[in-house]
Amino acid sequence: MQASAFVLFGATGDLAKRKIFPALYNLHLEGKLPERFAVFALGRKPFNDELFRVHVAESLGRFSRKGKENAAAIADFAARIQYHVLDARDPESYIRLKHAVEKRETELGLPGNRLFYLSVAPEHFGPIAMHIRESGLGNEDGRTRLVIEKPFGHDLASARSLNDTLGRAFPSDDIYYIDHYLGKPMVQNLQALIASNPVLKAVLNNHYVANVQITASETVGVEARAGYYDQAGALRDMFQNHMLQLLMMTARHSEVYDKRKIIDSVYPVNKDEAANHIVRGRYAAGEIEGNAVPGYRDEPGVDPQSNTDTYVAARLQLDDPIWRGVPFYIRTGKRLSEKSTRIVFVFKNPLESHSSEDPVRNYLSINIQPNQSVDFQLNLHGLNGEIQPVPLHFATDAEEVPEAYELLLFDALHGDPTFFAHWDEIELSWKWVQPILEAFEERIVPLHAYPAGSNGPLAADRLLAEQGFAWVEHGQGQAVEEETIGESLAYVY
Numbered sequence: 001m002q003a004s005a006f007v008l009f010g011a012t013g014d015l016a017k018r019k020i021f022p023a024l025y026n027l028h029l030e031g032k033l034p035e036r037f038a039v040f041a042l043g044r045k046p047f048n049d050e051l052f053r054v055h056v057a058e059s060l061g062r063f064s065r066k067g068k069e070n071a072a073a074i075a076d077f078a079a080r081i082q083y084h085v086l087d088a089r090d091p092e093s094y095i096r097l098k099h100a101v102e103k104r105e106t107e108l109g110l111p112g113n114r115l116f117y118l119s120v121a122p123e124h125f126g127p128i129a130m131h132i133r134e135s136g137l138g139n140e141d142g143r144t145r146l147v148i149e150k151p152f153g154h155d156l157a158s159a160r161s162l163n164d165t166l167g168r169a170f171p172s173d174d175i176y177y178i179d180h181y182l183g184k185p186m187v188q189n190l191q192a193l194i195a196s197n198p199v200l201k202a203v204l205n206n207h208y209v210a211n212v213q214i215t216a217s218e219t220v221g222v223e224a225r226a227g228y229y230d231q232a233g234a235l236r237d238m239f240q241n242h243m244l245q246l247l248m249m250t251a252r253h254s255e256v257y258d259k260r261k262i263i264d265s266v267y268p269v270n271k272d273e274a275a276n277h278i279v280r281g282r283y284a285a286g287e288i289e290g291n292a293v294p295g296y297r298d299e300p301g302v303d304p305q306s307n308t309d310t311y312v313a314a315r316l317q318l319d320d321p322i323w324r325g326v327p328f329y330i331r332t333g334k335r336l337s338e339k340s341t342r343i344v345f346v347f348k349n350p351l352e353s354h355s356s357e358d359p360v361r362n363y364l365s366i367n368i369q370p371n372q373s374v375d376f377q378l379n380l381h382g383l384n385g386e387i388q389p390v391p392l393h394f395a396t397d398a399e400e401v402p403e404a405y406e407l408l409l410f411d412a413l414h415g416d417p418t419f420f421a422h423w424d425e426i427e428l429s430w431k432w433v434q435p436i437l438e439a440f441e442e443r444i445v446p447l448h449a450y451p452a453g454s455n456g457p458l459a460a461d462r463l464l465a466e467q468g469f470a471w472v473e474h475g476q477g478q479a480v481e482e483e484t485i486g487e488s489l490a491y492v493y
């Protein structure tokens with residue numbers, strides 16, 4: 001790998017602490033960073049190098065996947081980091097930073113390759129990119145790249161405007177949009193898994209598959225991110241990016257491998273018909289792992305009158321030769337019964353029964369997290385002649401699974417954009433989501449409440465039951481009853 005400088009805006013923030021530094025440290029431990037490598041950590045907080053290295057060491061002790069107690073390795077890694085106070089809005093700061101970077105590059109004999117990672121709030125993305133360009137920090141000598149964190153815009157128009165701004169500062173090929181779900185090893189291996197198993201390749205199509213279910217459920221609530229989340233909601237926070245990327249990764253196949261073509265093939269849902277295809281929810285008070293937790297509106301920092309969604313389920317159809325006629329059900333939400341991300345292919349019922357009362361008998365579940373595994377549920381005939389579902393479970397050694405950020409940072413340093421979100425996909429995703437956003441804003445789609453610890457609103461079960469299907473659940477979730485409150489909002493407890 002080429003020697004380079006890694007310039008991290010937002011180095012004092014939550015993401016840097018929990019993900020970025022641990023990922024870099026694990027690459028360091030595995031000898032996957034260049035021999036000559038300098039990290040410039042930037043923030044407004046008044047750290048110096050020494051204090052910041054202590055801060056990083058503490059973060060690694062808490063969040064690193066391995067080497068938590070390896071003091072020598074931590075010290076070795078921390079020595080590669082310099083901290084610089086920088087206010088992203090101050091053009092002079094960039095000139096000072098440029099001089100510091102050049103000085104260090106000369107000391108280490110670095111050729112001027114610079115990777116700029118923006119782990120800051122989105123309002124800073126455009127201005128920072130422009131300051132990098134105008135200050136000369138994005139130099140012409142080496143290879144420069146810009147990695148940006150989500151959210152990429154708040155809607156279609158703002159995403160386009162952000163992309164235009166970034167495009168004025170960096171060539172589009174050098175802009176890497178991180179979607180960390182694309183860094184999850186099982187997601188990266190999905191197509192290889194299918195391609196290397198002819199038995200799977202043969203049946204994953206509309207001849208045999210009745211429906212596909214993509215779930216990303218979380219037990220955590222809004223945590224300390226209310227300021228951001230209350231403006232975003234589940235549709236922007238998870239659905240527009242991670243969930244639609246999972247859809248693209250799942251539905252691509254040997255004839256149509258280009259993810260852009262997959263997202264482009266999804267039939268649009270108009271604002272006025274959104275309520276027929278989309279379910280919107282918000283968690284109410286409930287219990288998670290035996291502990292009482294508040295409802296979303298009572299979370300610190302959330303507007304008590306908030307109408308933000310914490311759950312979205314959707315039914316999508318693709319105009320694609322392999323998947324035409326197969327509904328894709330996608331759901332994501334916070335404060336649900338379990339942490340689980342999985343893709344389930346439910347096979348057609350050989351008995352031709354379409355009753356949702358029937359148990360799902362034959363499915364393939366590709367489990368992305370918390371543990372990578374594959375479940376295959378088959379039908380066996382018992383001695384009494386009844387069909388019994390028999391699960392087969394295949395799992396890998398969880399300790400050996402790298403974190404998404406390790407794989408993505410390694411690729412970005414190598415200049416490999418394969419597992420990054422590409423602008424065309426982001427734009428097409430926003431295009432699909434835009435009418436839904438408007439339907440949410442105009443309250444055309446009702447906001448259902450679900451108790452924390454449940455499997456989400458009952459309306460999401462009805463979305464499948466309408467077509468004779470049911471979600472494949474792993475967790476138990478609490479039972480819920482239905483009632484309606486308010487004029488325009490249907491709440492389900």
Ligand SMILES: NC(=O)C1=CN([C@@H]2O[C@H](COP(=O)(O)OP(=O)(O)OC[C@H]3O[C@@H](n4cnc5c(N)ncnc54)[C@H](OP(=O)(O)O)[C@@H]3O)[C@@H](O)[C@H]2O)C=CC1
Pocket residue numbers: 009010011012013014015016042043044045086087088089118119120121122149150151
């Ligand atoms: N945290 C997470 O789990 C995830 C975060 N993201 C995205 O990552 C990005 C960072 O998130 P997160 O770490 O949680 O945010 P935090 O609020 O924890 O950190 C923000 C960082 O930005 C810095 N910052 C703020 N204003 C300025 C400024 N004017 N000049 C220079 N630096 C500034 C802060 O530095 P200081 O305090 O020193 O001023 C801090 O380092 C966001 O875009 C977020 O959407 C994406 C996925 C998950």
Ligand SMILES: O=C1O[C@H](COP(=O)(O)O)[C@@H](O)[C@H](O)[C@H]1O
Pocket residue numbers: 180218237238341
């Ligand atoms: O991007 C985000 O992802 C996390 C969930 O990530 P995971 O890797 O733990 O599944 C989510 O909690 C957060 O709200 C969202 O911004």
